Amino acid sequence: MKPIATPDHLARVRYEIRGPLARRAYEIERQGHEVIKLNIGNPALFGFHMPDALRDAVAEHLPQSDGYCHQKGIVQAREAVAADMAARGVAGVDVDDVFMGNGVSELILMTLEALLRPGDEVLLPAPDYPLWTAAVALTGATPVYYACPESRGFVPDPDELDRLVTPRCRAIVMINPNNPTGAVYPASVVRAIARVAERHELVLFSDEIYDRILYDGAAHEPAARHCTETLCATFGGLSKVYRACGLRTGWVVFSGRRGPAAKYLQAVELLASLRLCANVPGQWAVAPALARDQGIAALTSPDGRLGRQRAAVLEGVGRSRHLRVVAPSGALYAFVASHTPGFDDERFAMDLLERERVLVVPGSSFNIDDRTYFRVTLLPDPDTMAEVFVRIERLLDG
């Protein structure tokens, strides 16, 4: 039999967070060795479990969860998301503007597939969360990157975005708080990016899945508050803030100018209908999740678990002769740089895994050419984190 071929555009699709390094780590574990994994933002693996109120809501409603629901999701969840948007200063959103999905991941794929044609362009942050680039590539459209450099605290320059817009550009993707850098954008930057989208009549996709994971008094500014003259799609979910990624429950909220977007919104609904509906059990956890803070502020405070783990990363980097980092203001990651001459992120990550049994993600996996960065999660406990930086130092000392 001939080898089974795959479509050419798949060659441009990458997701290295679960790629060859992660596979090699799995092999090492199967040989009986322990690997410290700082590669995936999976809170449950590190003992962060969903709050009781979410688990109870799922358990209580399981008997009502065996049928398909509406293609946009159950009304109770969509009402809760709409109310949460209103509470955050986004006017005029109702249940019909909310779609529930199997995680934000599914909604990213659906909302881009409904929009893009081959040859279209989408502005994406560099570095990015690589699913965004992959989802653009799957449609045959072209990612065009705007820089979020370390020299600016990984914050984009709205004027640069404006200059990158061509007649083929259809959308801007913003990830705030950011994965992989942990940057939280100032309100003025969010407002200015919304203006760029409005001025060029682009759809603004704002991935805000880490919206309440904030450190050191950082404040998150919802893009939808500022984007009224064009369509804005805000993404959120239970995976990170509510530590329930296994439920696979996320949402997208459409706000701003919906009139000219009617055809597009019908296309999103058509794609939602093709997959019938999102998992129903997890959707019952949305209203209790959004009803109160559910413990995230305590976890991110300086003496909370995430606050202390973040401090352990900063201390580990502070003690290093080879590393530097911009302190993350949000999300679950730090994007660490090495100034050691000849440092190559992929070789470093492989050597760290083979010699020191620590798994990190090379920075170039996030669609940047620069090979001096690597991403760690803030999830392991402070002692483990300290041990990780001892091992990194040993490797870089050579």
Ligand SMILES: Cc1ncc(COP(=O)(O)O)c(C=O)c1O
């Ligand atoms: C920025 C960002 N967006 C979206 C997702 C996907 O989240 P989920 O599909 O679990 O809702 C992730 C997961 O790590 C992420 O970091």
